[in-house]
Amino acid sequence: MAASKRSVRLLSGLLLGAGVAHFARPAQFDAIVPRVLPGRARTWTYASGVAELLFGAALAVPRTRRTGALAAAGLFTAVFPANVQMAYDWRDRPAPLRALALARLPLQVPLALWALRIHRAERPS
Numbered sequence: 001m002a003a004s005k006r007s008v009r010l011l012s013g014l015l016l017g018a019g020v021a022h023f024a025r026p027a028q029f030d031a032i033v034p035r036v037l038p039g040r041a042r043t044w045t046y047a048s049g050v051a052e053l054l055f056g057a058a059l060a061v062p063r064t065r066r067t068g069a070l071a072a073a074g075l076f077t078a079v080f081p082a083n084v085q086m087a088y089d090w091r092d093r094p095a096p097l098r099a100l101a102l103a104r105l106p107l108q109v110p111l112a113l114w115a116l117r118i119h120r121a122e123r124p125s
Helices: 005-024 026-030 041-060 062-078 080-089 095-121
Strands: none
Touching: 005 026, 005 041, 005 062, 005 095, 026 041, 041 062, 062 080, 062 095, 080 095
């Protein structure tokens, strides 16, 4: 049974939009790259933006959807440390911003599960 077209389009659009944002407004992403990563933050920002664009495009194409969904689940897991970094860095910001940063932490779980559901639904019979 294939994943619903709506679900696939939404997740693909989310990834493509996020990927574009990494190039349109890279400074906001540079700021949350964990400082323990080697190299420049901008390199990690662009690399994750490219990954989001690739995985979003792969999800949009039926032939590559399974692989794209699995890669997206991995990406959602891999970027979790950036959300932890953001929550830590924003600990002294006004309460609404702190709440936003903290709300991003558990968001990665449903995103990864969503991608895995698409991956499983696209399983060849």
